[in-house]
Amino acid sequence: MSQNSNSQSLLGHLIELRNRLLKCIIAVVLVFAALAAFAQEIYHWLAMPLMAVLPENSSMIATDVAAPFFAPFKLTFIVAICLAIPFILLQIWQFIAPALYKREKRLMAPLVISSTLLFYSGIAFAYFIVFPLVFSFFTSVAPEGVTIATDISSYLDFVLKLFFAFGLSFEIPVAILLLVWTGATTRDALAQKRPYIVVGAFILGMLLTPPDVISQTLLALPMWLLFELGLILSRFYQPAVDTEQQEDKI
Secondary structure, three states, X not given: OHHHHHHHHHHHHHHHHHHHHHHXXXXXXXHHHHHHHHXXXXXXXXXXXXXXXXXXXXXXXXXXXXXXXXXXXXXXXXXXXXXHHHHHHHHXXXXXXXXXXXXXXXXXXXXXXXXXXXXXHHHHHXXXXXXXXXXXXXXXXXXXXXXXXXXXXXXXHHHHHHHHHHHHHOOHHHHHHHHHHHOOOOHHHHHHOHHHHHHHHHHHHHHHXXXXXXXXXXXXXXHHHHHHHHHHHHXXXXXXXXXXXXXHOO
């Protein structure tokens, strides 16, 4: 009876996981379908930071025959995933919430919301702050006689890489809070490693961004500041205690 009960419980969890994954996929498809008609406009909006600094009579080009069609739709699909992230996180939360303690539920809900907002903030920071500076720098250092004509597919891959790098780096405060709360480390231990964190931030900035000092610095500095923010917020999160969890468990 026990084995049958465990098997049925596992099967029930797998069915629920499948259903929630299907809901996530349907949500992404619906958002993509709603945005598909505006794919060209969305790509134009993405290209504006580069177009604003291109020399006169310069424009973007398509070196692949199918690129003018596929590049905008590829971008639109990624935008659909980003817009559906709150719904996807809700499905994940509803799936794991029954297994959490009350203390964990009180912690995870604000972390899920804040991590989503921080990811969006990283993307916005890259678009409004980093892109104008980086593209202005790149176009200003072009050798004389060289016409700047960026391929639309290469541009898309470039900006998506930066979006991911900045969106991920803005999650540092959440990562610090989780490390402190789970007891993996302490606030004081992280504070003592500050010099290594700063050096590591610039190394990651070098690896995740194009090979120029501007974009590297624009990623490294926010990472360092977000690390400091995480240390400040970690004052309000004490490590979980097993005895308290046993008392709070539903």
